[in-house]
Amino acid sequence: MVAQNPLFRGRWTWKKFGATVLDDIWPEVIVFTLFATIIVLVSEKTRANLGVSNQLLTVLGLVLGLVISFRTSSAYERYQDGRKMWTNITVASKNLAQMIWIHVPVDRPVPAGSTEKPMTPLEVMIEKKTMVNLVQAYSVSVKHLLRGEQGVYYEDLYPLISFLPHYANESSSKQDDGELLPLWHLRDEHDHLLDSIVVDDEKKSSGRHMRTQTEKTMVASSSSSDTGVRGPVPGGPYHRRTRVDTFDPEMVLPEIGSNQPLKPARNPPDLTIYDYLPFLRLFRWLWRVVTLQKHNSGETKKKRRKAYAEIMESHIPLEITLVLSNYSAWLMKKGLLQPAIATAITNTLLVFQDSVSNLERICNTPLPFAYQAHLRMSLWLYLLLLPFQIYLAYGYITIPATAFASFLLLGFLEIGQEIENPFNYDLNDLDLDYFCLSIQRDLHEITAHTTTDPSEFLFTKWNQPLAPSDRRDAAELTKDKDKEYRTVDGSGEPGMGSLRRTLVVGWKEVDLLTRQR
Incomplete structure (x- = not known):
């Protein structure tokens, strides 16, 4: 905006x-x-x-x-509706991340008599952080979907979802493109587009050398010996592009190698003379008609404004919500979620689906x-x-x-x-x-929230809960052996009566001092 x-x-x-x-x-x-x-x-x-x-x-x-x-x-109403839907995605993303991070328990006791191996706290934290990363990937996938950008091989999307299954039978030793899941499927013309991006990237990037013929041979030999696996390969031949300017938010993402080149997160089409002299498009059309030129489907189309997004072969946001929904179902099956939280997670996923459907309606209904x-x-x-x-x-x-x-x-x-x-x-x-x-x-x-026990930070010298009527800190208030509240001047009987009286005095003082005369 x-x-x-x-x-x-x-x-x-x-x-x-x-x-x-x-x-x-x-x-x-x-x-x-x-x-x-x-x-x-x-x-x-x-x-x-x-x-x-x-x-x-x-x-x-x-x-x-x-x-x-x-x-x-x-038109402006559509513009505003688009902004509202993105607000819904933002709110739902934060709500879902909070519920996963705080309400999914770290302690995973194994039922008596079960042969299942218990998960360590580190494994649980990795599990929850990975799912939060998927929540982040959802908004990124919606962005690419609305811009008509096919596939998942982008610098800001692929590192967040590269660990997801690539084949219908991941444990099988015979994996081929016939079992490749829709999330990772590439069309032939998309492969051609990726190749052209690599060429453009090698020409434009001043701080990057062109790959040698030896590297190309190694890539070809590795591709022929890996039984067609197109999944993430640590240290693979294609990495994120490095940008010359200082603003590079993709630098904070995981560095995952890939067998496919990663396109930039933001790739606006180049402007041409036809964008500033639209009437010249008539002569271009006439030239094509006269010379009987056929449009090559493999060419990279470059337009200044792409009117409406193309139909996507794989709906990436839907794939991500399926993974998140499967995760919530697994948590409920294990009894790790309270019913209220399980309902809230399900409703949040429904908000995701509703928002992206409305965004597609705006985008694809001219x-x-x-x-x-x-x-x-x-x-x-x-x-x-x-x-x-x-x-x-x-x-x-x-x-x-x-x-x-x-x-x-x-x-x-x-x-x-x-x-x-x-x-x-x-x-x-x-x-x-x-x-x-x-x-x-x-x-x-x-x-970054540590989800610690509240008692670890409540009763310290940095907390004055009863100010302004009583400016003693929580540690001093609770140092009494009987844990009874006592007023500053010692008047009155200790206990809840004195505490309530202090709170009323504090209300009067705040009400008086915060009103502008």
Whole structure:
């Protein structure tokens, strides 16, 4: 989400104009301004008077303004719904992590007569921390899902889920792609895309050497001898990319080798001349038609705005929720969860499913094309007729008036089109990376909690529970052998009566001193 003005934040580049709609509407504004200039010059320099009555202007302008307003409002509603769903994911992630970290017991007594090996406290902590990492991976997988980024081989996602099963029969010695689980399945064109990313990465990274032919031979030989296993390989040939800048949040993630190259966590498409000169796309299309060029399905598509996410072959968030749900079922089967906590965990997982379904609804339900096309054509016709209707009243001022009107109306129309799918890389889109990193920080803060016995920190000199009426610390309050409360001045009988009286005095003092006179 844009928290500050992106035009004046960070280093200035010409790409900053991407935060506005100027780069999208300027060709149309120029066209309508030139058309208005022609109308004015013909009317001024010749005997022909192209001015007409402006009665139609009022009627059409009112209707068109209402329709454009509805278009922009509906798009902003989708934008807000997307933000609300991400808030739900954030809250649910923190709630689920708290329940796993605090309410899942560390002590795992083995029932009498059972041959099961008891889990050590270290093993239990590893189990709980791993599940919290899966909660973090859920939000990251939703981010990639909404951006239409296929697979799990990303720098911010793969290290968190690399330990999950890769094959339907993990214990089997004969593992092939026929048993590869959907989570790890790659399509042929996705493999081609990964190969192209490795080439681009090797060309662009200044601090990284290209792999030698010997390394390639070692990779090929290892791939042929591992019976097709495509799972995590410690020290494998593909690691996280190193970035030159100082901001690299992926550095805090586990360093897990992989047999597939890991794509960057944030990979916005490159801008091309067609993004700033949209009318040139017509000539590109004509050239393809004339030369009968066929589109290569293996090419890497680079668009400035990806309108809607593609259908994913494997629904990664669903796979992660299945693992978390299986974990909660295992805990309930072992009797390690109280019924209330088990219900809360189940409800939290349902919130995950509901939120991602609503996000997919926003992402994959565009405004009907007929509505968009008719609205844009109506606006073009209105702007084409505008110079004829205002020339008699404004004369030469018709030219800047038309330019302003086209800038205003086309701008609102373009804003509605830009924000109706707020999950991509535009400067006005929701900052999904910020949301995921925020969840990551909160989850690590939760797991930093030591879950100690409260008695270890309550009765110390750092705690003054009865202030301001009694500023003695808890250690001094409880040093009496009888553990009875005694007032500071020793008046009154010790016990709960004096304690209640002290609390009432404290309430009066707080109520008096905290009110502004």
